[in-house]
Amino acid sequence: xxxxxxxxxxxxxxxxxxxxxxxxxxxxxxxxxxxxxxxxxxxxxxxxxxxxxxxxxxxxxxxxxxxxxxxxxxxxxxxxxxxxxxxxxxxxxxxxxxxxxxxxxxxxxxxxxxxxxxxxxxxxxxxxxxxxxxxxxxxxxxxxxxxxxxxxxxxxxxxxxxxxxxxxxxxxxxxxxxxxxxxxxxx
Amino acid sequence: xxxxxxxxxxxxxxxxxxxxxxxxxxxxxxxxxxxxxxxxxxxxxxxxxxxxxxxxxxxxxxxxxxxxxxxxxxxxxxxxxxxxxxxxxxxxxxxxxxxxxxxxxxxxxxxxxxxxxxxxxxxxxxxxxxxxxxxxxxxxxxxxxxxx
Amino acid sequence: xxxxxxxxxxxxxxxxxxxxxxxxxxxxxxxxxxxxxxxxxxxxxxxxxxxxxxxxxxxxxxxxxxxxxxxxxxxxxxxxxxxxxxxxxxxxxxxxxxxxxxxxxxxxxxxxxxxxxxxxxxxxxxxxxxxxxxxxxxxxxxxxxxxxxxxxxxxxxxxxxxxxxxxxxxxxxxxxxxxxxxxxxxxxxxxxxxxxxxxxxxxxxxxxxxxxxxxxxxxxxxxxxxxxxxxxxxxxxxxxxxxxxxxxxxxxxxxxxxxxxxxxxxxxxxxxxxxxxxxxxxxxxxxxxxxxxxxxxxxxxxxxxxxxxxxxxxxxxxxxxxxxxxxxxxxxxxxxxxxxxxxxxxxxxxxxxxxxxxxxxxxxxxxxxxxxxxxxxxxxxxxxxxxxxxxxxxxxxxxxxxxxxxxxxxxxxxxxxxxxxxxxxxxxxxxxxxxxxxxxxxxxxxxxxxxxxxxxxxxxxxxxxxxxxxxxxxxxxxxxxxxxxxxxxxxxxxxxxxxxxxxxxxxxxxxxxxxxxxxxxxxxxxxxxxxxxxxxxxxxxxxxxxxxxxxxxxxxxxxxxxxxxxxxxxxxxxxxxxxxxxxxxxxxxxxxxxxxxx
Numbered sequence: 001x002x003x004x005x006x007x008x009x010x011x012x013x014x015x016x017x018x019x020x021x022x023x024x025x026x027x028x029x030x031x032x033x034x035x036x037x038x039x040x041x042x043x044x045x046x047x048x049x050x051x052x053x054x055x056x057x058x059x060x061x062x063x064x065x066x067x068x069x070x071x072x073x074x075x076x077x078x079x080x081x082x083x084x085x086x087x088x089x090x091x092x093x094x095x096x097x098x099x100x101x102x103x104x105x106x107x108x109x110x111x112x113x114x115x116x117x118x119x120x121x122x123x124x125x126x127x128x129x130x131x132x133x134x135x136x137x138x139x140x141x142x143x144x145x146x147x148x149x150x151x152x153x154x155x156x157x158x159x160x161x162x163x164x165x166x167x168x169x170x171x172x173x174x175x176x177x178x179x180x181x182x183x184x185x186x187x
Numbered sequence: 188x189x190x191x192x193x194x195x196x197x198x199x200x201x202x203x204x205x206x207x208x209x210x211x212x213x214x215x216x217x218x219x220x221x222x223x224x225x226x227x228x229x230x231x232x233x234x235x236x237x238x239x240x241x242x243x244x245x246x247x248x249x250x251x252x253x254x255x256x257x258x259x260x261x262x263x264x265x266x267x268x269x270x271x272x273x274x275x276x277x278x279x280x281x282x283x284x285x286x287x288x289x290x291x292x293x294x295x296x297x298x299x300x301x302x303x304x305x306x307x308x309x310x311x312x313x314x315x316x317x318x319x320x321x322x323x324x325x326x327x328x329x330x331x332x333x334x335x
Numbered sequence: 336x337x338x339x340x341x342x343x344x345x346x347x348x349x350x351x352x353x354x355x356x357x358x359x360x361x362x363x364x365x366x367x368x369x370x371x372x373x374x375x376x377x378x379x380x381x382x383x384x385x386x387x388x389x390x391x392x393x394x395x396x397x398x399x400x401x402x403x404x405x406x407x408x409x410x411x412x413x414x415x416x417x418x419x420x421x422x423x424x425x426x427x428x429x430x431x432x433x434x435x436x437x438x439x440x441x442x443x444x445x446x447x448x449x450x451x452x453x454x455x456x457x458x459x460x461x462x463x464x465x466x467x468x469x470x471x472x473x474x475x476x477x478x479x480x481x482x483x484x485x486x487x488x489x490x491x492x493x494x495x496x497x498x499x500x501x502x503x504x505x506x507x508x509x510x511x512x513x514x515x516x517x518x519x520x521x522x523x524x525x526x527x528x529x530x531x532x533x534x535x536x537x538x539x540x541x542x543x544x545x546x547x548x549x550x551x552x553x554x555x556x557x558x559x560x561x562x563x564x565x566x567x568x569x570x571x572x573x574x575x576x577x578x579x580x581x582x583x584x585x586x587x588x589x590x591x592x593x594x595x596x597x598x599x600x601x602x603x604x605x606x607x608x609x610x611x612x613x614x615x616x617x618x619x620x621x622x623x624x625x626x627x628x629x630x631x632x633x634x635x636x637x638x639x640x641x642x643x644x645x646x647x648x649x650x651x652x653x654x655x656x657x658x659x660x661x662x663x664x665x666x667x668x669x670x671x672x673x674x675x676x677x678x679x680x681x682x683x684x685x686x687x688x689x690x691x692x693x694x695x696x697x698x699x700x701x702x703x704x705x706x707x708x709x710x711x712x713x714x715x716x717x718x719x720x721x722x723x724x725x726x727x728x729x730x731x732x733x734x735x736x737x738x739x740x741x742x743x744x745x746x747x748x749x750x751x752x753x754x755x756x757x758x759x760x761x762x763x764x765x766x767x768x769x770x771x772x773x774x775x776x777x778x779x780x781x782x783x784x785x786x787x788x789x790x791x792x793x794x795x796x797x798x799x800x801x802x803x804x805x806x807x808x809x810x811x812x813x814x815x816x817x818x819x820x821x822x823x824x825x826x827x828x829x830x831x832x833x834x835x836x837x838x839x840x841x842x843x844x845x846x847x848x849x850x851x852x853x854x855x856x857x858x859x860x861x862x863x864x865x866x867x868x869x870x871x872x873x874x875x876x877x878x879x880x881x882x883x884x885x886x887x888x889x890x891x892x893x894x895x896x897x898x899x900x901x902x903x904x905x906x907x908x909x910x911x912x913x914x915x916x917x918x919x920x921x922x923x924x925x926x927x928x929x930x931x932x933x
Contacts, residue, residue, distance in 0.1 A: 142775075154775060154777070154778060155775075155777055155778050155780075155781035156781075158775075158778045158781060158782065159781050159782065159785050162782055162785065163785070168778070168782065168810075170772075170774070170810065
């Protein structure tokens with residue numbers, strides 16, 4: 001037998017961090033995802049212990065400020081892509097610089113320095129990934145997905161999809177469907 | 188990422204292609220480690236060593252003697268230990284069906300070997316970047332399909 | 336109802352009923368006639384009898400008169416010769432009386448009267464005797480004689496009266512009888528006449544019916560004859576023969592053509608099973624024998640197939656089938672048909688051979704395809720990659736000539752690349768491998784434009800397009816079609832004129848396009864790709880779609896002569912039709928017709 005599951009990384013991580021910090025008796029506040037503010041001074045040995053515990057879960061304390069900023073940019077972009085309603089008519093560059101308090105030029109420099117890719121590319125990638133998950137997990141048609149992700153037309157979505165992944169949305173859907181059929185057959 | 192570089196492995200029986208591949212990564216100046224195997228049998232032997240470090244991206248030539256790229260692919264996909272490896276098919280042109288079939292069989296990336304070294308560099312850089320994005324941005328790896 | 340009656344009217348049964356009925360009526364009427372005639376002859380006898388009675392009575396009376404007059408003569412003359420009739424009449428009277436008695440036998444009334452008459456006659460004879468004796472004694476004057484004489488006269492009168500009485504009675508009797516018989520006698524000829532007429536009518540009816548039946552029978556016979564003729568003809572044309580196996584007496588009948596199928600003259604040998612089986616191909620003999628035995632056992636023959644060898648030596652393939660039929664007399668027959676399917680089998684074998692050949696050819700093409708796709712591409716790719724390496728890394732170490740050579744090698748290998756790519760694409764445009772799916776054509780067009788994005792922006796081309804409805808197509812082929820047509824338009828643009836390509840959509844009825852008139856689809860999606868390029872002379876409109884045909888020198892325009900052939904192949908894969916119109920130095924228009932399938 002085989003089942004398909006969906007999981008929320010944010011929720012899992014938040015839960016793990018919650019539990020571990022409580023275990024260590026550290027008072028804290030969760031700001032954005034990936035940002036924790038300690039409400040009191042934490043001894044360095046406790047901090048080290050916390051660091052080691054989280055590493056077991058693949059969670060790592062980020063030292064570099066630039067890396068932190070990039071993470072923030074990414075979070076903002078993901079949030080932007082998922083909640084399309086709020087960002088109607090607002091350019092992503094404007095939105096990002098307003099939200100993170102840095103000029104867009106600075107943000108995009110830091111971003112490409114750390115990730116070897118541009119913010120624009122990352123936004124496109126995120127939108128396409130979102131489109132993929134909608135294609136797989138919902139019954140929405142391509143037209144509806146294009147509308148939801150604020151593409152001007154299906155053709156626009158298809159072109160961008162093809163540019164990013166090298167395959168058309170239809171081919172993508174077909175491949176995923178065939179893969180599922182194949183694994184269903186195996187089980 | 189556990190290590191701060193991308194571990195890349197290529198299996199290709201063609202000497203020239205292996206040369207282009209390593210030279211391209213040399214010139215790319217990305218944080219990568221590249222290992223080369225000259226056929227599918229060698230590759231699988233190395234991977235199946237229990238203590239072996241597994242690559243982040245595995246490039247497979249389709250047309251290899253003894254064990255073809257597709258055979259390697261099926262073998263890798265049937266072993267849960269290799270589930271985190273991104274598989275890139277690295278081949279001379281094939282028909283649309285063949286390309287689709289490799290995706291269905293579990294490949295993440297299909298690369299048609301380019302006829303320009305600059306293009307090759309661009310492609311390899313894109314692949315590594317995209318793979319890294321999937322790793323670092325919490326994207327669903329099952330949806331990772333890329334054709335270049 | 337009328338139908339039923341009509342069929343009854345026409346049936347043999349009806350004829351029998353009519354015949355029986357009429358026979359009965361004729362018999363009855365004949366009986367009646369006989370009775371009348373019998374009656375007639377009876378009444379004739381009666382008249383005769385009455386007449387005889389009359390004569391006898393007359394005779395009796397005249398005998399008495401003779402005796403009387405004789406007696407009187409004797410009394411007057413005493414001549415004894417006068418007495419002679421007296422003796423004669425005495426015996427005659429007896430005879431007459433006897434005859435009268437015989438005549439009136441059965442009639443008590445008359446018998447009584449005759450008896451009465453006899454007494455009277457006896458009386459008068461006695462009186463005669465007495466008077467005669469007296470006269471002989473010559474006592475004529477005596478009172479006794481006179482009284483006797485008177486008595487004699489009186490007696491004579493009473494005899495006469497009696498005779499009259501009898502005659503009258505007989506006449507009366509005859510009268511009533513005559514009245515009765517004349518009544519029935521007047522009916523008799525009528526009855527006979529009616530019987531005759533009626534018989535004639537029935538005869539006519541039967542004649543009509545029989546002649547009608549005969550006519551029908553004749554028509555049916557003619558029909559049967561025609562049918563038989565046409566069967567014979569169709570047997571010859573369709574190379575089959577019929578045979579009948581009379582199951583009850585185990586005999587066979589073969590049609591003429593069955594003999595011909597065996598290569599023999601019609602009816603040239605006795606139609607027996609053994610004679611037929613003798614023609615069978617030795618390899619099929621066991622099989623056929625087994626099947627025939629089964630046929631004998633089950634009284635049924637499913638389709639069987641076997642070979643025979645004609646005396647000329649040629650081998651023929653036969654197919655046979657039979658079915659049991661029970662005729663109206665209850666005889667069981669197996670009606671069989673045997674067909675010569677040699678041509679069929681020969682054709683089938685030929686087609687199979689051709690198919691194999693085609694398959695072989697296709698396989699060869701496929702392997703050529705593989706060679707072209709893989710083996711040829713690989714060295715070329717390496718050459719190109721090495722050249723790009725040389726260009727990048729060794730540029731400074733080359734002389735100007737070296738750089739030029741590199742450039743030339745580069746362009747040559749690029750041309751080879753495009754040739755190989757196009758050829759590959761052409762051979763890959765095979766319908767059988769591809770699945771048709773509902774596709775958004777606008778997206779395919781967008782993708783095609785995207786593939787050409789660099790050249791589009793380089794040439795500053797403007798491409799406008801209508802919204803095109805979804806179609807069931809092979810998506811990547813249609814994308815290829817757009818891509819090839821657009822790149823064709825861009826390639827053959829006019830110098831210093833920015834290309835303008837308009838892609839229009841409409842629906843066309845098949846009858847409007849001469850080449851689609853006989854197509855099985857009635858409506859067609861029509862996509863028109865119009866450009867403002869160099870165009871072409873209309874006389875080349877067909878030629879441009881053939882493989883490797885180029886209208887221009889390859890130094891002027893970089894075509895391989897494959898692109899439009901691919902377009903044609905793709906459109907044909909979709910059961911469509913592509914045509915081109917060219918206007919030199921104005922532009923060209925490509926029209927793609929794709930069938931509208933519901």
